[in-house]
Amino acid sequence: MQLSDVKRLIRHGENATIEFKAKMRHPEKVVKELVAFANTAGGHLFIGVHDDGSLAGVKYPEDEIFALDRAIEKYCKPAFEYTVHIIDLTEDSSVVVYEVPASDNKAHCVVNNELLHGRQAFVRVADRSIKASKHVKEILDRQSKNKSIQFNFGDKEKLLMTYLENNETITVNEFKKISGRNYYQASRTLILMVLANVLEIHPHEKEDFYTLKGVGLG
Template sequence: MELSEVKRLIRHGENATIEFKTKIRHPEKVVKELVAFANTAGGHLFIGVHDDGSLAGVKYPEDEIFALDRAIEKYCKPAFEYSIYTVDLTEDSYIVVYKVPPSDNRAHCVVNKELLHGRQAFVRVADRSIKASKHVKEILDRQRKNKSIQFSFGEKEKLLMTYLEDHETITVNQFKTISGRNYYQASRTLILMVLANVLEIHPSEKEDFYTLKGVAV
C-alpha cells in the first residue's frame, strides 16, 4: 500500500469501514475495532493517524504491530483474516494499516474476562464499534451455517409487512405490541425473516431495528 492510497482512504474521516488510532496504547481495547470489521463489511484500521484525519506517524511500527498482533491472538475468537501494511510517511515515521475483510466465519468475539466479563461480539455502525445484541449474534452465527430457512407466511407476517410499508422500521417490542405475540415469538419471527432475506437487522446501542431488505435508513 502506498501513501497516496492511505490519503485516499482516510480523506473522508472515520466511518463504517475506517478507524484511526494515533498509537496502540491499549491493544486489549483496540481489538474490538478489528472484530467489528470482520463481523460487518470489513475495514481498515490506521495507526499513526489522529482522530481528525491528520497524519502523525509512528516511529517504531514493529512495536505497534507486535502489541496488536499479540492482543488479537489472545483475545479474538475465532481467529479472522487480516493483512498488515507499513507505509512510509517520512524518513523516520510510518503509518501502519490493518486491513480486515468481511469474514465468512462470524460471529467473532473478544474474549476478555477483565474488560467484558466474558465473550462479546462487536459490529460496526457508522464510525463506531458497538456490542452486538444476542439477536445480532444469533443471526451472524446462523448466516455462517448457510442453511435454508423456511417459515410460514401467515396473518402476523402480513401485518408486519403492512406496518413496514407505512413506517419503514420496526423493533421487536413494536412487533410484539401490534401482533399480540410475546417477546420470544416476536423476536423469532423477525430473526427468521432476516435469515430468509426478507428483512434486514440494523444494530443499535439502544435497540436493534428491522427494515425490509435493501431499504435505506
Template sequence: MTYRDLRKLVAQGESEFLEFKRKVAHPEKIVRELVAFANTNGGQLLIGVSDNGDIPGVKFPEDEIYALNKSIEELCKPAFEYNIEEIELSEKATAIVYHIPQSKRRPHAVKEDIQSKWGQVYVRHEDKSVKASREMREIIKRKRKNKDIRFNYGEKEQKLMAYLEEQKSITLEEFKELAGLNNYMASRTLVLLVLANVLAIRPTEKGDIYTLKNIS
C-alpha cells in the same frame, strides 16, 4: 500501498469500512474494531492517523504492532485472519494498516480479560463498532451457512408488514407489543425474516432496528 494511496483513503473519513487510531494506547479496546470488521463486511484499521485526518504516523511501529497482535491473540476468539502493511512516512514516522476481511468463521468475540471464558460480539454500523444483540449473533451464524430459509406468512407477519408500510421501522419490543408475542417468538420471527431477505437489520448502540429490505 503508497503514501498517496493512504492520503486518498484517509480523505474518505471513518466509515463502516475504515477506522483511525492515533496510536495503540489501549489495544484491549482497539481489538473491538477489528472483530467488528471481521463480523461484518471487513475493513481497514489505520494506526498513526488522527481523527481529523492528519497522518503523523508512529515512531516505533514494531511496538504498536506487537501490542495489538498480543491483544488479538489473547482476547479474540475464534482467531480471525488479518494482514498488516507498514507505510513509511519519513525516517521517524510510519503508518500501519490492518486489513481485515469478512471472516468465514464469524461471529468472533472479544473477552474482557485473559481469564474470561466468554466474550462480547461486535459488529460494524456506519463508523462505530457496537455490541451485537442475540438476534444479530444468530443472523451472523446462520448467514454463514448460506442455507435457504423458509417461514410461514401468517397473521403476525401480516401485522408486521402493514406496520412497516406506515412506520418504516420497528424494534423487537415494538413487534412484541404489536403482535402480542413473547420474546422468543418475536425474536425468532424477525430473525427468519432477515435471513429470508424480507427485512433488513440495522444494529445501533440503543438496539436493533428492522426495516423492509432496501428501505433505509
C-alpha cells in the same frame, strides 16, 4: 498499499470501514475495532493517524504491530484474516494499516473477562464499533452456516409486512405490541425473516430495528 492509498482512504474521516488510532496504547481495547470490521463489511484500521485525519505516524511500527498481533491472538475468537501494511512517511515515522476483510466465519468475538466479563461480539455502525445484541450475534452465527431457512407466512407476518409498508422500521417491542405475541415469539419471527432475506436488521446500542430487505432509510 502506498501513501497515496492511505491519503485516499482517510480523507473523508472515520466511517463504517475506517478507524484511526494515533498510537497503540491499549491493544486489548483496540481489537474490538478489528472484530467489528470482520463481523460487518470489513475495513481498515490506521495506526499513526489522529482523529482529525492528520498523519502523525509512529516511530516504531514493528512494536505497534507486535502488541496488536499478540492482542488479536489472545482475545479474538475465532481467528479472522487480516493484512498488515507499513507505510513510511519519513525516515523515522510510519503509518501502520490493518486491513480486515468481511469474514465468512462469523460471529467473531472478543474474549476478555477483565474488560468485558466474558465473550462479546462487535459490529460496525457508522464510525463506531458497538456491542452486538444477542439477536445480531445469532443472525451472524446462522448466516455464516449458510443454511436455508423456512418459516410460515401467516397472519402475523402479513401484519408485519403491512406495518413496514407504512413505517420505515420496526423493533421487537413494537412487533410484540401490534401482533400480540410475547417477546420471544416476536423476536423469533423477525430473526427468521432476516435469515430468509425478507428483512434486514440494523444494530443499535439501545435497541436493534428492522426494515424490509433492500429498502434504504430516509
